[in-house]
Amino acid sequence: MSMDVYVIGLALHPPAKRIIDKRLEEMVYETTRAALDDAGVSRGELDSVVLASSDEFDGRSISSMLLAMPAGAYLKDEIKVADDGAMGLCLSAARIRSGDFHLGVVASWCKSSKTDVEGFMRQKCDPFFTRPLGLNSTVTDALFAQAITERWGIELREVNERVVAAYQRASRNPRGMNHPVPTQSEVSDSPYESTPLRQAHRAPMTDGAVSLVMASGAWVDRHRDCRPMARLAGVGWATDGYQLGRERLSGMHSARIAWNMAMEQAGLASAAEADVVEIESQTGFHEAAYVRAFGLDDHPGLSPSGGPFAQNPYFCSGLINMAEAVLQVSGRAGRVQHERARRGVGHGCHGFAQQGNIVAVFESVEG
Numbered sequence: 001m002s003m004d005v006y007v008i009g010l011a012l013h014p015p016a017k018r019i020i021d022k023r024l025e026e027m028v029y030e031t032t033r034a035a036l037d038d039a040g041v042s043r044g045e046l047d048s049v050v051l052a053s054s055d056e057f058d059g060r061s062i063s064s065m066l067l068a069m070p071a072g073a074y075l076k077d078e079i080k081v082a083d084d085g086a087m088g089l090c091l092s093a094a095r096i097r098s099g100d101f102h103l104g105v106v107a108s109w110c111k112s113s114k115t116d117v118e119g120f121m122r123q124k125c126d127p128f129f130t131r132p133l134g135l136n137s138t139v140t141d142a143l144f145a146q147a148i149t150e151r152w153g154i155e156l157r158e159v160n161e162r163v164v165a166a167y168q169r170a171s172r173n174p175r176g177m178n179h180p181v182p183t184q185s186e187v188s189d190s191p192y193e194s195t196p197l198r199q200a201h202r203a204p205m206t207d208g209a210v211s212l213v214m215a216s217g218a219w220v221d222r223h224r225d226c227r228p229m230a231r232l233a234g235v236g237w238a239t240d241g242y243q244l245g246r247e248r249l250s251g252m253h254s255a256r257i258a259w260n261m262a263m264e265q266a267g268l269a270s271a272a273e274a275d276v277v278e279i280e281s282q283t284g285f286h287e288a289a290y291v292r293a294f295g296l297d298d299h300p301g302l303s304p305s306g307g308p309f310a311q312n313p314y315f316c317s318g319l320i321n322m323a324e325a326v327l328q329v330s331g332r333a334g335r336v337q338h339e340r341a342r343r344g345v346g347h348g349c350h351g352f353a354q355q356g357n358i359v360a361v362f363e364s365v366e367g
Contacts, residue, residue: 004217005093006228009039013209015311018113027209029070035211048104049073051080052088056120057315071107085316086348086358102219108316109209142194144353145285147249159284160187170306174334201283208313229330230362236261237358252293258357266361275341276301276328278321280348304336318348329364
């Protein structure tokens with residue numbers, strides 16, 4: 001059954017290592033305002049607003065009390081998801097598919113610089129069994145790296161090459177940070193953070209925000225002057241178990257489930273039928289694992305944006321990947337535009353060692 005859900009506008013806030021000249025409310029307002037302008041609709045026309053944010057990353061409890069209105073939710077039906085920015089797109093699509101909503105915004109943001117990320121991640125551990133071990137995102141990513149390296153025989157040289165290639169792609173992205181491109185020796189000689197994970201293997205965190213305007217097919221049909229950017233052809237998500245055993249770390253079960261669900265809905269048999277696949281590779285090990293789990297070996301359209309190595313507002317990096325996929329299929333990706341991109345996949349992950357995964361497939365719209 002057709003998803004009959006469209007993206008009709010979007011905006012990304014210019015990223016920075018630290019955005020200190022704007023309050024979070026200002027970032028969210030400016031990004032959502034720009035997305036509405038891009039779609040050619042007013043806030044008054046909205047019937048749904050989905051907020052995708054984390055109180056811990058925002059550094060305030062019940063942050064939606066302050067950020068709902070800047071995101072356009074004043075006197076609107078508003079709902080929030082706190083898993084990951086990309087989950088906001090899933091929730092917005094589900095609301096539209098219910099038939100009760102027809103025009104909505106999904107907004108996500110993250111000032112990674114405001115928060116002790118590793119301190120926050122430690123608090124996600126079970127207080128009696130795992131927290132005393134000192135687990136955080138660095139350590140669990142390292143455990144993941146060890147497990148997938150053993151499972152697939154991944155060599156460190158491949159990981160280093162993937163990091164350099166990601167930075168090279170990111171350097172062409174007009175919406176990225178334009179980080180300097182390291183050499184392979186600079187990557188391989190950078191300090192260890194947790195074996196085998198080195199500092200340069202990890203995508204640098206940034207501040208940023210993203211908003212997408214989504215509409216039902218019925219709304220698009222009633223507004224003949226609307227020119228949708230993309231149709232959401234398929235979406236899938238899954239969450240794996242919490243315990244970090246070998247099979248949980250290396251099996252990539254939630255990633256495969258989310259990928260297969262989205263591809264089946266979109267009617268695609270394999271990754272070869274997608275022109276662009278934007279994956280959330282928080283480290284070079286993540287990319288090496290995902291290309292194997294998704295069947296992306298030698299795929300010519302692998303993360304042309306550079307993914308998190310271009311910009312990485314940690315909580316909403318997955319939704320930014322989806323925005324990049326939409327820009328690709330609408331021909332608006334700029335210097336990283338993939339030639340004749342008609343189907344684009346966006347991917348996000350969250351939790352310890354990619355516990356949760358979200359995949360969305362977008363198609364270009366004719367006429």
